[in-house]
Amino acid sequence: MFYIAIFFQYVAQYMKTRMQYRADLFVEIFSDLLFQAVNLIFIIVVFGHTNLLGGWTRDEIIFIYGFFLVPYALFSSFFNIWDFNERYIVKGELDRILTRPIHSLFQIVLERMELESLFGAVTGIAVMIYAGNSLGLEISWTDPFLFFLFVIGGMLVYGGIFVMIACISFWADARTSIMPMMYNIGNYGRYPVDIYNSVIRFVLTWVLPFAFVGVYPASYFLGKEEWFLYSFLTPVIGIVFFGISILTWNSGVKRYRGAGN
Incomplete structure (x- = not known):
């Protein structure tokens, strides 16, 4: 209960702060929506030249992309740790974090949260509804529960990978980071793994399992x-x-x- 109370206190304070700069907030939301629209347009353009991609139709891949956006939005909202090395290790802000009687990772997650990224989940659900209607998909009573389970699982996959990457900073003193490269690799999870060769498919399944964020759960x-x-x-x-x-x-x-030290 203590951690839950702390979480909602941080959320309340975050909302107060963001509402003081509403123009910036709306610009960020618009930028995210524009970025998602560009990715969607890319899929549409690709299918302007072919009817199938690795045996998958346009609407199926759009559905996968929509699903991917939901756990990715949760990850982006609560695991904004791409600059952990520079901010918390090099600049020493982790010292401040460790003086408090709360788990250090939990504090950093709360400090760096960007709740406006949750709008990406709304976009993802809208894209799924559109693609699902085009495909004539039917919803069973278990689907909402499985959807929730798969989304949380996908978020934990993303969060786990990037927390482990952030942990490299505890052992390496270099200022450079592989975070940007990993974000690019994560984008491969938006598409069916069987369009890649066997090596990439293995990596996306068992080494850097980004396929469990998009294509695998959406396939159900x-x-x-x-x-x-x-x-x-x-x-x-x-x-x-x-x-x-x-x-x-x-x-x-x-x-x-x-x-x-």
Whole structure:
């Protein structure tokens, strides 16, 4: 209950701060929506030259993209740690974090949250509804529960991977980061894995499992029975990767000796 209360206090304070700069808030939301629209247009342009991509139709890939946007929006809202090395290690702000009786990662998540990114989830659901109607998909009573489960699993996959990448800073002193490259790799999860070669497919499934953020869970709702096992593995993979990231983080914090040491 203590952590829940802290969470809502941070959210309330965040909203007060953001509402003081409403123009900036709306510009950021518009920029995110524009970026998502560009990616959607890219898919449409690709299918202007072909009817199928690796056996997948345009509307199926649009549906996958829409699903991908939902867990990605949650990740972007609460795991904005792309500059962890520069801000918390190099500049020493982690020292301040560690003086408080709250888990350090939880504090950083709250400090860096960007709730406006949640609008991406609304966009994703709208895209899924559009594509689902075009495909004639039917919704069963279990689908909302599975959707929630898969979305949380996908968010944990993304969060786990990027927390582990942030943990590299506890052992490496270099200012450079592989975060930007990893964001680009994560985009591969928007598309069906069977359009890639076997090596990339293996990496996206078991090494950097971004496929569990988009194509695998979305395949269940598309009725792709050959991928059902992977769909239901989504929350498992999410828990495993996020659990490993927490253990790695705790180990890194124990090793941390403070700024300048």
